Each structure stands twice: as structure tokens, then as C-alpha cells.
Amino acid sequence: MTMLETTSAQGAFHDASYFFPIRVYYEDTDFSGLVYHANYLRFIERARTEMLRGLDLHQGEIHTGDQTFFVVARMTLEFLRPAKMDDLLTVETRPVRVTAATLELDQIVRRDDETLFTARVLIAAVSNGKARRLPREIREKLSPAAAAPAS
Amino acid sequence: MTMLETTSAQGAFHDASYFFPIRVYYEDTDFSGLVYHANYLRFIERARTEMLRGLDLHQGEIHTGDQTFFVVARMTLEFLRPAKMDDLLTVETRPVRVTAATLELDQIVRRDDETLFTARVLIAAVSNGKARRLPREIREKLSPAAAAPAS
Amino acid sequence: MTMLETTSAQGAFHDASYFFPIRVYYEDTDFSGLVYHANYLRFIERARTEMLRGLDLHQGEIHTGDQTFFVVARMTLEFLRPAKMDDLLTVETRPVRVTAATLELDQIVRRDDETLFTARVLIAAVSNGKARRLPREIREKLSPAAAAPAS
Amino acid sequence: MTMLETTSAQGAFHDASYFFPIRVYYEDTDFSGLVYHANYLRFIERARTEMLRGLDLHQGEIHTGDQTFFVVARMTLEFLRPAKMDDLLTVETRPVRVTAATLELDQIVRRDDETLFTARVLIAAVSNGKARRLPREIREKLSPAAAAPAS
Numbered sequence: 168m169t170m171l172e173t174t175s176a177q178g179a180f181h182d183a184s185y186f187f188p189i190r191v192y193y194e195d196t197d198f199s200g201l202v203y204h205a206n207y208l209r210f211i212e213r214a215r216t217e218m219l220r221g222l223d224l225h226q227g228e229i230h231t232g233d234q235t236f237f238v239v240a241r242m243t244l245e246f247l248r249p250a251k252m253d254d255l256l257t258v259e260t261r262p263v264r265v266t267a268a269t270l271e272l273d274q275i276v277r278r279d280d281e282t283l284f285t286a287r288v289l290i291a292a293v294s295n296g297k298a299r300r301l302p303r304e305i306r307e308k309l310s311p312a313a314a315a316p317a318s
Numbered sequence: 319m320t321m322l323e324t325t326s327a328q329g330a331f332h333d334a335s336y337f338f339p340i341r342v343y344y345e346d347t348d349f350s351g352l353v354y355h356a357n358y359l360r361f362i363e364r365a366r367t368e369m370l371r372g373l374d375l376h377q378g379e380i381h382t383g384d385q386t387f388f389v390v391a392r393m394t395l396e397f398l399r400p401a402k403m404d405d406l407l408t409v410e411t412r413p414v415r416v417t418a419a420t421l422e423l424d425q426i427v428r429r430d431d432e433t434l435f436t437a438r439v440l441i442a443a444v445s446n447g448k449a450r451r452l453p454r455e456i457r458e459k460l461s462p463a464a465a466a467p468a469s
Numbered sequence: 470m471t472m473l474e475t476t477s478a479q480g481a482f483h484d485a486s487y488f489f490p491i492r493v494y495y496e497d498t499d500f501s502g503l504v505y506h507a508n509y510l511r512f513i514e515r516a517r518t519e520m521l522r523g524l525d526l527h528q529g530e531i532h533t534g535d536q537t538f539f540v541v542a543r544m545t546l547e548f549l550r551p552a553k554m555d556d557l558l559t560v561e562t563r564p565v566r567v568t569a570a571t572l573e574l575d576q577i578v579r580r581d582d583e584t585l586f587t588a589r590v591l592i593a594a595v596s597n598g599k600a601r602r603l604p605r606e607i608r609e610k611l612s613p614a615a616a617a618p619a620s
Numbered sequence: 621m622t623m624l625e626t627t628s629a630q631g632a633f634h635d636a637s638y639f640f641p642i643r644v645y646y647e648d649t650d651f652s653g654l655v656y657h658a659n660y661l662r663f664i665e666r667a668r669t670e671m672l673r674g675l676d677l678h679q680g681e682i683h684t685g686d687q688t689f690f691v692v693a694r695m696t697l698e699f700l701r702p703a704k705m706d707d708l709l710t711v712e713t714r715p716v717r718v719t720a721a722t723l724e725l726d727q728i729v730r731r732d733d734e735t736l737f738t739a740r741v742l743i744a745a746v747s748n749g750k751a752r753r754l755p756r757e758i759r760e761k762l763s764p765a766a767a768a769p770a771s
Contacts, residue, residue: 172330175339175406179323188326192367194360194507196500198554203496204692205661209345212658216343220404239657242697249691252500253371255326296702345658347651349705354647355541356514359507390506393546400540400598403651447551474632477641477708481625490628494669496662511647518645522706555673557628 178217183311184261185221187214189276191254201249207284208242211274214258215290222308235299240269241289248283250276256283262309263287268298270309329368334462335412336372338365340427342405352400358435359393362425365409366441373459386450391420392440399434401427407434413460414438419449421460480519485613486563487523489516491578493556503551509586510544513576516560517592524610537601542571543591550585552578558585564611565589570600572611631670636764637714638674640667642729644707654702660737661695664727667711668743675761688752693722694742701736703729709736715762716740721751723762 178187189210197203250256257277264271269291276284292301329338340361348354401407408428415422420442427435443452480489491512499505552558559579566573571593578586594603631640642663650656703709710730717724722744729737745754 172332173337173339173408174325174328175341176327177325181323186324188324190326190364190368192360192364193499193501194363194505197495198498198500198502199495199689199691200500205496205658205665208658208661209343212345213341213343217341236652238652238702239699241699242695244695244697246692246694257324344650344652345656348646349649349651349653350538350540350646351651356507356510356647359510363507387501389501389551390548392548393544395544395546397541397543474634475639475641475710476627476630477643478629479627483625488626490626492628492666492670494662494666496665511645514647515643515645519643559626 176217178214178221180221184259185214185218187217187258187260189213189256189258191250191252191256193252195250196252201251202254204246207244207246207276207286210256210276211258211260211286211288214260214274215272215288218260219305222305224305224308235292235294235302237270237290238293239288240291243287245285246283247285248278248281250278250283254278262311265301265306265310267300267306268292270301270305327368329365329372331372335410336365336369338368338409338411340364340407340409342401342403342407344403346401347403352402353405355397358395358397358427358437361407361427362409362411362437362439365411365425366423366439369411370456373456375456375459386443386445386453388421388441389444390439391442394438396436397434398436399429399432401429401434405429413462416452416457416461418451418457419443421452421456478519480516480523482523486561487516487520489519489560489562491515491558491560493552493554493558495554497552498554503553504556506548509546509548509578509588512558512578513560513562513588513590516562516576517574517590520562521607524607526607526610537594537596537604539572539592540595541590542593545589547587548585549587550580550583552580552585556580564613567603567608567612569602569608570594572603572607629670631667631674633674637712638667638671640670640711640713642666642709642711644703644705644709646705648703649705654704655707657699660697660699660729660739663709663729664711664713664739664741667713667727668725668741671713672758675758677758677761688745688747688755690723690743691746692741693744696740698738699736700738701731701734703731703736707731715764718754718759718763720753720759721745723754723758 176188178185191202195202195206259275261273263273269289272288274286274288275282292299327339329336346353346357410426412424414424420440423439425437425439426433443450478490480487493504497504497508561577563575565575571591574590576588576590577584594601629641631638644655648655648659712728714726716726722742725741727739727741728735745752
């Protein structure tokens with residue numbers, strides 16, 4: 168009953184990008200009055216998880232299934248403008264390159280049309296501590312031309 | 319444009335309670351495989367913030383306006399069953415007592431009908447480090463009989 | 470080499486209590502300018518982990534060994550005075566009761582002689598989701614009369 | 621009394637670098653069993669704060685004094701090997717360039733001699749949302765040739 172009345176945060180695919188909303192809470196800020204810089208990594212990780220969920224790829228199952236983990240291998244971050252308490256942000260996630268074993272994404276955090284933060288993120292698949300091929304299903308779904316599900 | 323396509327998490331009032339959904343992400347778990355216990359306090363704090371927002375009480379404005387802060391003064395917590403990655407939880411928040419300077423709430427985290435966590439939370443209003451009266455608007459809106467906005 | 474020059478935070482047993490220092494960083498504060506309330510649970514959890522380490526009980530090994538986890542079952546928390554950026558705090562942890570399957574502790578966070586936060590914490594041992602007996606070694610080491618190692 | 625018996629984490633200057641120890645706790649890990657990637661940013665931020673403290677530059681005072689904030693403007697991160705529960709890590713922080721308004725640092729997280737994570741961090745000073753000159757005292761103390769206090 169209660170679930171029918173509430174709505175979890177929901178993203179949407181548009182062109183080759185996935186858009187996901189983030190609300191800023193107390194926990195996200197620090198004593199400067201603004202969002203603590205490390206928390207942008209939590210925001211964009213939620214967006215990646217939801218993008219995979221939107222593509223029917225559940226990380227919990229991936230983990231317990233064949234023990235493949237996605238790990239962040241490299242990130243380049245630009246902190247352009249600060250977010251603050253109560254802000255409603257949007258994370259855009261756009262695949263830029265998919266190789267046999269890695270996935271590269273651009274992630275942009277905006278407040279309305281204002282860009283606050285950008286990240287170039289390289290994701291790798293590992294199993295038992297070693298790089299392994301990304302499942303073909305993921306490579307296909309996340310290749311830049313195919314990120315948007317057929318509508 | 320992008321905001322039209324996405325939906326932030328949204329709660330709902332029902333009887334004397336406010337219900338708010340929480341999705342469990344990587345950041346919420348620890349190496350036991352389950353949600354790290356302190357993170358339930360983040361979950362229920364988000365629910366309180368959204369309940370206040372749902373009553374048109376914005377904490378960011380409260381802070382910068384007359385410098386009154388809501389602070390948690392006391393909590394009694396029961397950790398009954400664990401939540402895990404990808405779970406979709408609901409936080410029920412129910413005012414149980416409102417006094418001149420304090421607000422007492424029950425907050426219950428459930429996964430479907432299963433109760434995972436309960437909290438009895440005592441909130442106080444402070445200004446310049448001293449207790450002060452809750453704004454009348456808040457006392458009225460959060461008195462147990464009145465928590466649900468007129469529909 | 471570098472490890473010789475640096476010192477990790479180190480606690481000490483005194484009478485029946487374990488004392489552990491905590492420094493407040495940016496990450497611990499929120500936009501109110503003070504320590505975010507949920508972070509006291511992180512502080513006291515670090516103190517419990519270090520107390521166990523001080524008693525030669527390593528949770529990482531406990532987990533990977535016989536799959537027994539310590540979980541927090543119940544907490545009663547009092548937030549008395551706020552901590553702020555740069556504060557150096559001390560967590561006192563004092564066993565108050567040990568039963569076959571549970572461990573009850575008092576944990577007090579102070580800044581100098583000023584008490585900021587107190588917690589009564591009930592810990593249970595679980596394995597495969599079921600309560601199980603605490604290892605005898607832990608019961609003996611943490612019984613209130615024996616918490617301080619023989620000096 | 622209790623403070624005399626305990627030791628807060630303490631770093632050390634060596635050549636042009638500052639070394640600071642970090643212990644991995646429950647809160648730092650996620651359900652993959654390893655340290656959650658965003659938490660390396662918390663680790664290296666603690667090291668920067670302690671380096672400034674070691675140079676007698678207290679951020680809390682800087683903030684309340686002339687309202688200048690240090691903000692992270694850009695980061696390039698490499699996640700090379702995972703850290704896990706109970707690990708004792710060292711963060712090396714080495715100034716690589718100081719300009720009138722920015723400070724560039726290399727930060728390396730190691731477990732013993734093994735490099736787990738590296739960051740190139742660009743810090744800027746801002747006041748009222750605008751870039752401003754770094755205080756001369758900071759520029760002098762953190763110029764690459766001068767990072768080690770005279771011994």
C-alpha cells in the first residue's frame with residue numbers, strides 16, 4: 168500500500184544519455200555550507216547504478232551471480248560551481264567508449280541549466296582481482312550509439 | 319527539459335504518517351554485504367527533510383532566515399533485520415508528541431511489509447546554542463492529529 | 470620507512486574502559502557548521518573496532534573465518550552538545566553487560582571534560598542471519614570486570 | 621587525563637612530502653568487500669587538513685576569520701589496487717606547483733610499499749564565490765621546495 172503512494176527517484180534515457188535526479192540533503196553538505204566534494208562521486212555512482220537498472224542490469228545480481236564487479240579505474244573531475252542544501256540536481260551519464268574490458272562515461276551534474284561538476288569515468292570489470300571482459304550484453308547496451316533503449 | 323523527464327523521490331502523507339522511499343546504493347553498504355548501521359540515520363533524516371518540505375517548511379530557508387536549527391536531541395533505535403544493496407525501502411514518519419520546544423517522531427524503515435528498523439526521535443529547536451520555541455506553524459502542522467495536509 | 474614516521478590513532482585501556490581519540494574533519498560536518506548527527510555512530514564504531522583490535526580480536530578475520538558478524542541490535546543515543554570542525558574528541562567505551570549472545574556497552578564522546586554524546590549499545594553475534602553465541606574469548610575479554618588487559 | 625593516554629593519528633613531513641596514516645573501518649567499505657571508491661577522497665582530504673595543521677594553518681580558523689575557503693577545483697584519480705577492512709594506509713601529499721591563486725598537489729595512498737590510489741589535486745582559494753589570492757603564508761609554506769618545516 169505505502170509503496171503505491173510514493174515514488175522512488177527515477178531517471179530517463181534521452182538520446183544517448185541517461186538523466187537521473189539527485190536531491191541534496193544535510194548529509195551531503197559540510198561546514199562550508201556547500202556540498203562536500205567527495206559526495207559528487209556518490210551522486211554519479213547512484214546515477215550509474217540506476218542507468219544499469221534502467222537497462223535491466225542489476226549489480227547486486229551481477230555480484231552474487233558470476234562474481235564480476237565493476238570498478239572505477241580512473242576519473243577526471245572538474246568542480247565548477249557549488250551545490251547547496253535542498254538543491255535538486257540532475258546527473259547526465261553518457262557512454263563515450265566501450266572496449267572489451269572497459270567502459271568510459273561522461274557524467275555531468277547540473278542545477279537547472281548550470282553545470283556544477285563534470286567527470287570522465289573509466290569503469291573496468293574485474294573478477295577475483297583480475298580484469299575480465301565486460302559481459303556482451305552490457306557492451307551492446309552501453310555502446311554510445313545504443314544507450315537509449317528502443318522506444 | 320531534462321527535469322521534465324526525471325522524477326525525484328517523492329513521499330506521500332497517509333493518515334497521520336509521511337511515507338518516503340529510499341533506494342539502497344553501494345555507498346550505503348559495508349563489507350558485511352548489508353547496509354552499514356549508521357546509514358539508517360541518513361535515511362530517516364532524508365525522510366524528515368522531505369516531510370518538512372511536503373509541509374512547505376524548508377530547512378535551508380529556516381537556517382538562513384532566523385537562524386533556528388532543528389537538532390536531534392535523543393534517539394532510540396532498533397535494528398531488526400538487515401537491508402541490502404538494491405533494496406527499495408520505505409520510511410514511515412509519524413509525529414507522536416509536539417511540545418513548545420520539541421517534536422517527537424516514530425520512524426520505521428520497511429522493505430515491503432517487513433520492518434527492518436525503528437527509531438524514536440526527539441527533535442529540538444535551537445538558536446545560538448540555546449533551546450527555543452518551535453515556530454507555531456511547525457507545531458500546528460506536525461501535531462499528531464494534523465500531520466496529514468487537508469486533502 | 471614512511472610508516473615509522475607516522476602514528477595511527479591509538480587508544481588505551483584504563484580501568485574498565487577503552488579510550489580512543491577522534492579528530493573531526495570536513496567530511497564529518499554539515500551545513501549547520503557542526504558534526505552531522507549520524508557521524509557519531511561512525512566515531513563510536515571506530516572505537517569499538519579499535520577496542521577489539523586492542524584485545525587482539527580482528528573483525529576482518531572474524532568475518533572471513535567462521536562467518537560470525539557482530540551487529541548492532543539496539544542503541545539509545547543522547548546528543549548533548551555539538552562537536553565542530555577540528556575538534557579532538559575522545560570516545561570512552563565501557564562494557565556494561567555480557568551475555569551468551571550479546572554485549573552491551575556504554576560509549577561516551579567528550580571534548581576535554583565536556584560530554585557531547587552518549588550511547589548505550591547492544592551488540593549481537595549473528596551467523597547466516599541467526600543469533601549465535603559470542604565466542605568465549607570475546608565474552609571473557611569484554612566482561613565488565615576484565616576489559617582492561619592485565620598490566 | 622584520558623587524552624594523555626591516547627594518540628590521535630599523526631603525520632610527518634619528510635623531504636618535500638607529508639605522510640599521514642589512515643586506518644580502514646567498516647564505514648569505509650562497501651558490499652564488494654573493498655573500500656568504496658569515493659572514500660579515497662575523504663582519506664586524502666584528511667591528509668590535506670592535517671598537513672595544513674602541521675604547518676600551523678587551521679582551516680576552521682581560516683573559515684571563520686577572513687572567510688576564505690579552499691576548494692577542490694580539479695582532480696585526476698587512478699584507482700590501482702583495492703584497500704580492504706582493517707588495512708593501515710599511508711597518504712603521501714606532495715605540493716607540485718603553487719601559483720598566486722592555486723595549489724597543485726600529488727597525493728598517493730599506499731599499503732606498505734604498494735600504491736593503491738593516486739590523485740593530482742588542484743586547490744583554489746575562494747571568498748564570496750570568487751577566486752582570490754592564496755595567503756602568502758600558505759604559498760610560502762607549500763611551495764614545493766619548502767614543504768618540509770625547517771628541522
